[in-house]
Amino acid sequence: MRWVKSATHRFRSLFRKNIVESELDEELRFHLERQIAENVAAGMTAEEARRAAMREFGGIEKVKEECRGERRVNRLETLGADLRYGLRALRKSPGFAAVSVLTLALGIGANTAVFSMVNALLLHPYKFHDLDTLVRVWEDRGIDEGYDARRIAPADAEDLRGGTQVFESMTTFGWRNFNLSKEGNIQPVLACRVSANFFDVLGAAPAAGRLFTPSEEQAGLDQVAVVSHGMWQRRFGGDPQVIGKTVQLNGRSYTVIGIMPKDFDYPVPAELWVPLALTPTERAERAELNLQALARLKPGVSVAQARAALGNFSHQLEKEYAKTNAGRVTTILELRKELYLYTLPLFLLLQAAAGFVLMLACANLANLMFARMIGRQREIAVRAALGASRARLAQLFICETLMLSVVAGAVAILASFWSVSALRTSIPVNWTKWVPGWDRIQVDGNVLALGIFLALSIGVFFGLATVLHTGKVELNETLKDTGRGSMTRAKGRLRSALVVAQVMLALVLLVCAGLTIQGFVHLANVYQGFEPANVLRIEIALPEKEYRDSVKVANFYQQVLRGSAVLPGVRNAALVMNPPASNVDNETTFFSIEGRSVLKTSEQPSADLQIASPDYFAALKISLVDGRFFSDGDNRDAMRVAVISESMAARFWPRGDAVGRRIKLGALDSTEPWSTVVGVAGDVRQNWWNPVTRPVIYKPFLQSPERGMTILLRTASNPTSYVAPMREVIRQADSGIAMRGVNTLEEEVVESIAIVRIMGILMGVFGLVALALSSVGVYGVLSESVARRTREIGIRLALGAHPGDLMKLVLGQALKLTGIGLAIALPISFAVSRAMASLIFGIVSADFKVLLGFTGLLVIVALAAGYLPARRAMRMDPMTSLRYE
């Protein structure tokens, strides 16, 4: 029961403060009066008795304070007082408060905004349980292949399923383009063929209906489909009765058996899932890597352990099936990381830049606090003289700085709600639909936590820093000082350190931002070697069943090309397998050169494979370097030919004699036919992330027709006006084929670099903020310290110093500090720009001009910061400056 009493005491002390105070007063007064009475009784005079009693008692206020302290409510009570005091102090200097809140809000806001992206895309791209145990599995052929080439051979996958101890479960899947016909309308659907256990491995359950059973992996039973929430809404109007209905996909009827929940999005942006039904021959395929695979690691198995186990497994396969599996290594990558190979460095850069902005904001705030503290030295000294302890002062300062940072944090978080949704909607859906987690970019618990954490820690940090800083206040000195607010040597040093730090941070951030912006400007010309203007692109996916015969495929496309070529205003009509700026990697292939044998498979040269119709080069205005492009005569009956890219010619035939040589796909002893190189085409940059243009082999469409091709039309005028005529042309060739990915090539180029552009804009904003913050900061610190010497300058002038010498002295000091900052920052900036150039290859290149430009800019700011206040001081009448402050 004791604690009840203590609690009531405490409560009473806290809320019935007046009563408690008057009681304390009365108690002590009684004691004194009693003592005085006693003293008088002992023979003292009234006056003597009072003095003796007082002396014996000691400081009444001190005793009272100690009694209050014993009641342990002190902290709480004073906290309230400190908060009130802090609020009042801030209200008295609204300029200081507004500037510091805004500066900090900017810094915190930059971090929460960027973190909301990092949080959604990098940390929580999928909502699957135990995301870290999910891995993508594929066979690495030892060539530099992109994301789109991470595939596995069906037979190898089958062996892998039972052959290792590291996977708890494994599943395979593959993309499939469907043409959905609905009431005479043909629409494209991007679907995924999946093994029956696909959803089990991911741990997903349907929102309605059921998922696939193993028996549905057989041809004939596989005409069932699971639809995504999005497709259910868009194409079935959210019809709750959709389960059991049939849809026409590529001319076959599929029964809808299930609907996935809204947050199931693997692999993005699939709208529909059908069973992966392979024929026994397809199942036994080992040469062709045509499936994708996904596995869940056994509990406790690390990615590195699994990689090692898979390495052994690959060796076994290599021994057993040397013909097909030589040089292949089965490898894995965390599902979390799979899509961020190219963008991860950009995100990290952004987060780092946001961190720098915050640091600059803090440096600026430190300046402001510092200036304010000098003005408050007397107040602090008075407080200390009246018995305030260090802890008590700390509490006061932390209250003040916390109030600033918490308000700043609140402003930043509120602003984030707006900025984050602006970020999310700033990129076209065509691009973002490929990004898992993009729709979940929002201010969630994690983002809030970061904002609050930053606000609180900055508040506490600055509070503590202020206390430490004022720790060595010389009471006597300060109180004697007539309020000039003097600077000790230690404080001068701190101030100098601030200037140096600010210059340093500013330069590093400015250089990063400058390089990124420069790279962003260059992005406009990142796609070189072709002209995207006035080109319409339309993708076509012919259904596998009807178009098994390659002649039929060729005929379809020939008819479409003929039909579109006669449309008025069409300059060229062409086909290509993978047009530039598609954000899809080219297929990569090994090839052999006649007369050059390789000793090891690892030395086998590789190149990107493109398939194009004769007019492709003319349609994109790709230059002819040597020989000729394809012609209509390069058909299935003619000699096999190939066109190679300029960089490929330069690498393998450096003497310029590529034309006329013969190459074949695959190894020397493969059954592929030899192709004669008939021409060399100018290099084309395929995707923005390709560091250099890659060697490309073009094969004529008629000699190797593919079901999935992109039609490119170069037109005389607005290409979008050809969409409707093209729909009719295609309908005439086959009424069941949908047009997909319809866009102008110019627009496609813009969309493909959308994410990089957003990053560029963000970096630009950060750069501007950095420029503003650092200019203001460097100027503020330097001009303050010069202004502080107004008296000194006055005295020197009065004593006959030459103004020119004085100016030199002041400017010299400003330059010295700036110089130290720059000297520290230059090597860091240089290293950072080198690192950026290697991380974000192709976009950013280390550039001395940027470095030198910003260095010069900071020197100018420093000079101005020294010159202006110095000139003011010198123009002042010596008498005035002596009385200054």
Place this chain on the structure above:
Amino acid sequence: MSKPTDLVQGTLDLLILKTVALEPMHGWAIAQRIRQVSGNVLQVNQGALYPALHRLEQQGWIQAEWGESENNRRAKYYALTRAGKKYLQKEEANWRRLSAAIGLVLKTV
């Protein structure tokens, strides 16, 4: 006036508790009583007395009540609580043990 003998930390609490164990007393009387009983050896520093009283009250060993003083003034009287009584017994025993031990050491060494 001679400097009052410094009291061992914590001893003041014990002395106060023992003093108010007899009857409820106000602060001044407690100081007087301790001085008298100790034969003027123990002079309670009055600056320390009141914080100590408030601490003991806070801890629940004693409780305060306003009453009429010997010179007809309102005064704050402190009385031992039940918990305080137990605590005092324990502390007294501790003290005896400690002083006996010290005595032994002083005698034999």
